[in-house]
Amino acid sequence: MSIAQLEAREVELEAPSGLWREAWQRLRRNPGALAGFALVALFILLALLAPLIAPFDPREQDLSLLRDGCCPGPSAEHWFGVDDLGRDEFSRIVYGARFSLLIGVVSVAVGLSVGLLLGAIAGYAGGIVDSIVMRLMDIMLSIPGLLLAIGIVAALGQGLIQIMIAVGATQIPIFARLLRGSILAQRENDFVLAARSVGVPRRTILASHILPNAISPVIVQGTLALATAIIDVAGLGFLGLGPQDPSTPEWGTMLTDTTRYLQTAPHLAMIPGVAIVLSVLGFNLIGDGLREALDPKLRGRG
Amino acid sequence: MLRFVVRRLLLLVPILIGLSILVFLWIRILPGGPAQALLGERGTDEQAAQIERQYGLDEPIHVQYWKYVQTVANGDFGDSIATRRPVVEELKQRFPATIELALAAMFFSIVLGIPLGFIAAKRYGGAVDHASLLISLIGISVPIFFLAIILKYVFAVKLGWLPTVGRLSVLIDLEHPTGFYVLDAILTGNLEALWDALKHLVLPAVALGSIPLAVIARITRAAVLDVQNEDYVRTARAKGVSPGRVDTRHVLRNALLPIATIIGLQTGLLLSGAVLTETVFAWPGIGTWLVGAIRVRDFPVLQGGILFVSVVFVLVNLFVDVMYAVINPRIRFS
Secondary structure, eight states: OOHHHHHHHHHHHHTTOOHHHHHHHHHHTOHHHHHHHHHHHHHHHHHHTHHHHOSSOTTOOOGGGOBTTBOOOOOSSSTTOBOTTSOBHHHHHHHHHHHHHHHHHHHHHHHHHHHHHHHHHHHHHOHHHHHHHHHHHHHHHTSOHHHHHHHHHHHHOSSHHHHHHHHHHHHHHHHHHHHHHHHHHHHTSHHHHHHHHTTOOHHHIIIIIIHHHHHHHHHHHHHHHHHHHHHHHHHHHHTTOSOSSTTSOOHHHHHGGGGGGTTTOTHHHHHHHHHHHHHHHHHHHHHHHHHHHHOGGGTTTO | OHHHHHHHHHHHHHHHHHHHHHHHHHHHSSTTHHHHHHHOTTOOHHHHHHHHHHTTTTSOHHHHHHHHHHHHHTTOOOBOTTTOSBHHHHHHHHHHHHHHHHHHHHHHHHHHHHHHHHHHHHTTTSHHHHHHHHHHHHHHHSOHHHHHHHHIIIIIIISOOSOSSSSSOTTOOOOOSSSOHHHHHHHTTOHHHHHHHHHHHHHHHHHHHHHHHHHHHHHHHHHHHHHHTSHHHHHHHHTTOOHHHIIIIIIIHHHHHHHHHHHHHHHHHHHHHHHHHHHHHTOTTHHHHHHHHHHTTOHHHHHHHHHHHHHHHHHHHHHHHHHHHHHOHHHHTO
């Protein structure tokens, strides 16, 4: 076989394993990422099948269940006990998954889409547009995240949509910076130069050379942002800025007044807390796994 | 070096202007407008009109903004609706509490995080390494307020070792020349108060320091692993420098650069986290103050507080950047 043939053979062998396929194979061998997928799958199942899983109505109060003014712990009928208004804690946790998942996904979608749009504009336009957009992002970043969210909720009023906007807004500058930096880095790459020199149009270069390579850090960040969003949403809920209707089974809101019952009913604080930790941990594990799997420096090693 | 500092200071100007515009506009887009916000929920339309004249809210918006900048520059953030006291006075009273808590948290996370990351890197791939990675992963997955609740439950409620709320026991007398209780106790030589203030500080500081701890440990590990294989480290070893000296003078010293950056970046998280931690431990700082202000819709407090905290955050970042230049000769001499 000639050298040219050998090279052709090599190319053929490597060809089917694209970036994504390879990443997926590495991800499958990463026990951490698999645990993350399992946690997130459980979380999504709870959210989707809540009416089938929850044995009680999460808002239904039964004050006759209370003993000495507060709340009996886990029992055969109420797996996670009942809260201070006699509502079934297990059902509230199951329905709470819906709110955490919904608010988390929508707010990341808000932050991601606005952030990516601004980042792409800044990175591709450059010059004065770039300066203005990035200074705006700097100003947003100069307000500590939770305070920015608090300010937005205080201005827009409490409610599901408002929380989504508030938490999403805190993530806009992160995504904008990330995509802009990524585009700038890719623009100088040899393969972009090569594409340009053989006459590939600008738009095609952006769409098929720059963006696919710039997008993998965005996917990693997006997964990690879901974790942050769930924590932030719970934080707002904990501070009493959650959904307007206080009977809404939102995990952070469920934690709000529990410090008062720590002595008599610690389960009220522990159960929603553990639910938050497990869902956040799931997204963090997937995010870390994806980062390793998509890292071009590690490609071809696994 | 001087040019670097001057450039960095100039970059501050657009940020501060933008920040003031944002906070200025924020109160003007509130439902019902600023007059309603200043009056609270009980205000009538007549009162609102009067307030609008009194505060010049019927003037063109750029005139209003200019006046706002002037009053803020004079250190006037208006009066709190709830207490009728100047916002600045309450700020002065509560700020030291938050700073004390943040410093304690930072101290905790640095003193524990750097050695933890260092040991993990030295035993790369070993049990300590895996354990520290796992702990730091869980560390960043636990919401700070939940960790605070767990700590409070275990050490204050169950074991009764530490106090549950506040900065000082009611029965202890302490003069407050500075507002930093630990410092106050040392300055006045009040040992009983010092012990009590420290005991109150432990749980909130550990809770607030947990995320920076996890992040610092992770970064230290990565930085040490990076530096360890550098040529100059091998050279130092080859010429017979003792292992301890190589670790401190060559490895750790160079690893400190990324660590210092990440410590600076934690300030924003620390200020956000303080709001949550203070709420759990009823710590009378900026956080509980702002949360209380949201509940009664005390907008002058929110406006002043958020602006003030953000400016502090920006200044801390500036300080970190300058310090970074000081410890990094590559920036210092360029």
